Amino acid sequence: MTPESSDRSSGDLARSGTALKHDREWDYELDRIVNAAREREADAVGLQFPEGLKRRAPDVASALRDRLSETRIVLSGEPCYGACDLDLHLMRNADILVHFGHSPMKEQKNVLYVPLYSNVDPSPIVDRAIEELLDPPREDPDCGLVTTAQHLNHLEEIREQLEAAGYEVHTRKGDDRLTHEGQVLGCNYESANMDVEQILYVGGGKFHPLGLALDHPEKRVVIADPVNNALNVADTERFIKQRYGAIHRAMDAETWGVIVSTKVGQRRPEIATDIVESNPMAVEITMDEIDPGRLRNFGLDAYVNTACPRVATDDGAEFNVPVLTPPEYEIAVGNRDLEDLEFDSFHGTW
Amino acid sequence: MTPESSDRSSGDLARSGTALKHDREWDYELDRIVNAAREREADAVGLQFPEGLKRRAPDVASALRDRLSETRIVLSGEPCYGACDLDLHLMRNADILVHFGHSPMKEQKNVLYVPLYSNVDPSPIVDRAIEELLDPPREDPDCGLVTTAQHLNHLEEIREQLEAAGYEVHTRKGDDRLTHEGQVLGCNYESANMDVEQILYVGGGKFHPLGLALDHPEKRVVIADPVNNALNVADTERFIKQRYGAIHRAMDAETWGVIVSTKVGQRRPEIATDIVESNPMAVEITMDEIDPGRLRNFGLDAYVNTACPRVATDDGAEFNVPVLTPPEYEIAVGNRDLEDLEFDSFHGTW
Incomplete structure (x- = not known):
């Protein structure tokens, strides 16, 4: 029991x-x-x-x-x-x-x-971030601040803590996919779309800061994780290499599956329609959960996933064939240069 | 390619x-x-x-x-x-x-x-079944005949083949879950509900004849598989032992999840309601696919599955906790005797 x-x-x-x-x-x-x-x-x-x-x-x-x-x-x-x-x-x-x-x-x-707000106090780990990883305010006074739904209840405290240390704190509300100022989602980092060179991410895990750094490669993302009491700078290198690997493997694909989600907030059928209309070897497939077994059953050479972008980027290694985001697909079929690889940001609601 | x-x-x-x-x-x-x-x-x-x-x-x-x-x-x-x-x-x-x-x-x-009817000719394997496994007509002239959707196009030929060998062939249409005379489903063997001691099942695989034999333990089920060219008598012993094992383990359960399917033809919410109302330690859970990971996340001691009965009986070993059919649950909680174990036949449509 x-x-x-x-x-x-x-x-x-x-x-x-x-x-x-x-x-x-x-x-x-x-x-x-x-x-x-x-x-x-x-x-x-x-x-x-x-x-x-x-x-x-x-x-x-x-x-x-x-x-x-x-x-x-x-x-x-x-x-x-x-x-x-x-x-x-x-x-x-x-x-x-x-x-x-x-x-x-x-x-x-x-x-x-x-919402299930966290009751973990972020101030000790934010103090350490100020001490150890953020550029000091005399060198760079501007600091972006983002967090996840779980820690939004602490956003104003964190802002005050950073201001007391001498920073000018930048926050913004992203697009209509985001409810709150300063909030990020795994698929949307519009709230970090601001003119700063460093961003403090306060929250648990590596999932969100990884997406943040992928979507804003020009910014330094400092991770203050109050849940695991961990401090870090987001490093996307391994992920970007994996994505290049998947794109290169997909360049040999002859047949493509184009996945459209049945989940209410993960639907982008118009992207799928564009791909299928321009590629006679592509077929549209709808599903809710995207897992390796479901894709394997169709036996197609590669997949484009118009649903949650993180399925391709974070779970990509689990699939036995390349699963690309729509911008990655454009590179694989030669419509876009490899240097133009960008994070597949998901906008809008439903 | x-x-x-x-x-x-x-x-x-x-x-x-x-x-x-x-x-x-x-x-x-x-x-x-x-x-x-x-x-x-x-x-x-x-x-x-x-x-x-x-x-x-x-x-x-x-x-x-x-x-x-x-x-x-x-x-x-x-x-x-x-x-x-x-x-x-x-x-x-x-x-x-x-x-x-x-x-x-x-x-x-x-x-x-x-329907995707099979184009494999069943007559050679049916001939062998008559020669090798069915009781000869002089000993037992009555023979039930069932098949799956894939082989229904051959039902009349098989009937004539058996009649030519001297059998009186019995077929019937089951309840309204079944479209055709002589048809069985993985969850419904009403078409075998007839007064015979031997039944010839013609079809691929072991899935259907296993269910048939579990639902009609008093009958001898001869399997003529034209797809794999295989001949057999259905043997339920190993399965019944597994089910007894699962029921015994579930007798120690304190907390129960009662699964109701979202699949249109697998819904039996009234069974779930009865269980939840009579067991304060049971909670109703709805889902489409039932897999070990989804159940593990809830951390309950045991589950009753009101959806497809074959998930519990055939995939039971994949789950780390007992997953029972509704009749098995009744045994585990003491409402029914162990000897009264019966196959969870699924009736009706939606």
């Missing part, structure tokens, strides 16, 4: 929601969900968690079920990688879909977004 | 459709598809192939594209395991969805079913 399942059976405590040990880390906003369900007299409430938090889902479902005894609580079992990736089946079949861990890409009438 | 991709680039031949080498095996009914698309003035035609035939899909798409130059041809990249598993996204977004390789579970206005 896991500690969490133990909580679920611990009687009254479980009913109050306080038995959720992870409430120390995440605020699931159960009151807001319960109120919304009661207001709308919901028969069914769907809960969708990102992959890294799915393990918390059964306890959250249990706590809600205790408070909403007349309401069916249903978990989404589909993989979920962002606000681009709403569970459309649950959205259609439940009265409310609660989407955890991402900020809204577009408001939907029956979707409740619960 | 594969032989098939070579066909695609072989000029005029490719345009006639005759370059499809596999036309020797399968009739894709291109004329019927082209006529339907023209009649309905289709802007987009979706093509959905079962997993084993996805490799043929790009060539079929190419041949159709050559004949329907104004129509977008789109392949379904979702896994497909039966007529229960229509690509709903393509069904909604294309004017016609062509579903290959399965007989209709339920007619849909914009779905065209192309």
Whole structure:
């Protein structure tokens, strides 16, 4: 029995929601969900968690079920990688879909977004970034600042911390794919589109800063990761080599699959149509999850992925044939020079 | 370059459709598809192939594209395991969805079913079954006969062959999940629900006869496989042991996930509701594909699968926790005796 399942059976405590040990880390906003369900007299409430938090889902479902005894609580079992990736089946079949861990890409009438802000204090790692990796303000006073949905609640503190150290802090809101000032997504770094030479990224992991550095190769990206207490400068060299490798292999391809996503915020059918119309050896394929087995079954020589750009760039090595982004495809078929390789930024909503 | 991709680039031949080498095996009914698309003035035609035939899909798409130059041809990249598993996204977004390789579970206005009948002659292997494995007609004149969608075109020949050998041949149409007399599905063997002691199954592979023998344990199932030229008697012992093993492991489970499919012909939400309402440690989870990674993310002790029964019985060993069918769940939680284990037959359409 896991500690969490133990909580679920611990009687009254479980009913109050306080038995959720992870409430120390995440605020699931159960009151807001319960109120919304009661207001709308919901028969069914769907809960969708990102992959890294799915393990918390059964306890959250249990706590809600205790408070909403007349309401069916249903978990989404589909993989979920962002606000681009709403569970459309649950959205259609439940009265409310609660989407955890991402900020809204577009408001939907029956979707409740619960951001799950981090309660980790970023100031120690930001202090170290100022001390050790950012150019000192006397040399370069301008510093861009970006973060992810999880840490947006700390953005103003971080700004003040940098200003107190002498920086002029630059933030901006990106395009309409982004909800908040200073926010980046794995597929969109428009909020870093500013005239600075250094950018401080505050957030967990390497996924977002890697995309940031790929999209803004002229900028130095300093990573302050409060979750893993790690400090780094983003290094894209290995990734760029991999991408050149994939593009070169794809130059020999005769047959192409052009993938169009069925995920609501990952659809770019117009790019696929352009490719298929100009290439008689290309065929359009629609799917939700893109995995090596699904592509292997078709036996095509190479694929262009118009869905999430990170599938090609980050998971590329898992596929047995080249999977390119649309700008990479243009290079592979000779429409664009190799030097013009750029990150496949995803704009707009749906 | 594969032989098939070579066909695609072989000029005029490719345009006639005759370059499809596999036309020797399968009739894709291109004329019927082209006529339907023209009649309905289709802007987009979706093509959905079962997993084993996805490799043929790009060539079929190419041949159709050559004949329907104004129509977008789109392949379904979702896994497909039966007529229960229509690509709903393509069904909604294309004017016609062509579903290959399965007989209709339920007619849909914009779905065209192309059965892909086998052109392999079953008579030699049926002769051998009569000689070697069926009880001779003087001992037992009654013989049931079933087959799969692929071989239905040979059903009457096989019946006559058996009758000529002296058998009284029994066939029946199952429930409304089955289109044809004598047809079985992986999840439904109602067409074998007849008063005979021996049944001849004619078809490829072991998947269907295994289900048949599990659903009709009192009958002797003789397998005549014309595709692999193989003769056998279905043996369920190893499978039944595995199922007992999974049920025993699940008896220790405290937390349960109850899976409801989003696939149109695999939905049994009422079974899930019954389980969740009677078990406070069970939570409903919806998903399309059921794979080990998706279940592992939730960290529950065991799962009940109300979707395709074969996921639990045939893929059970791939999961790191027990995945049970609904009747197996009833045994694991003590509502039913172990001796009452039965195959999870799936009835009805949607």
